[in-house]
Amino acid sequence: MLDLLWRGAVIGVGATILMDIWAIVLSRFPGQSAPNWAPVGRWFWHLRHGQVFHDSIGAAEPYAHELTLGWIGHYVVGILYGIIFVVFMGHPWLAHPTFLPAWIWGILTVAGGWFLLQPGLGIGWAASKTPRPNMVRFMNLVAHTFFALGLYGTALLIR
Incomplete structure (x- = not known):
């Protein structure tokens, strides 16, 4: 089991890097902007008080280290997704990795953003409150396809 956990963590980091x-x-x-993990860091910071959903994360009380916390949270989630995937798939997949299961998992992980993070930030379910949902x-599906390629x-x- 320890082997699955460390491999899952490494795979999660690799996927998040890609x-x-x-x-x-x-x-x-x-027309494209660089990633900004500060709002996510602010969201993580407010979770400690049990506040999951915000009307606008920009209106929430700032945290001095929110950008750092956002990057850390981003990688922790990627690591957790990697571990869950590897524990589910097991040693047979690690010995002979195939893309399709990784891609299915990558697409499934979009749900975390659409139904937890985005409404938590105040941009609605699956970005429904944005100008171009x-x-x-x-773009979320494309990004998570790259996550799957990284898995x-x-x-x-590492096999």
Whole structure:
């Protein structure tokens, strides 16, 4: 079991790194912004008081280290997703990784953003309160496809 946990953690980090590389590359294109994990850090900070949902995270009390906390939270979630996936898939998948299960898991993990984080930030269920919700949803699916590629690629590297 310990083997599955450390491999899952490493795979989760690799997947999160690839997703971040995609976000950085994407931010170089016109109309795209760089990732900003400060609002997520503020959201994590307010969770300690049991406040999950906000009308607007921007209106919530700031936290001095929210950007750092946002990055840490982002990687902790990626690690947890990696561990859950590897524990579910087990040693057979680790010995012979395939992309399809990783991609299915990557797409399923979008639910955490759509139904917990985004409403928690005040942008609605599946970004419904944003100016272009369908574009946000599409970009979330693309980002999580890169997360899945990272799961698969890191599993290939460490097998």
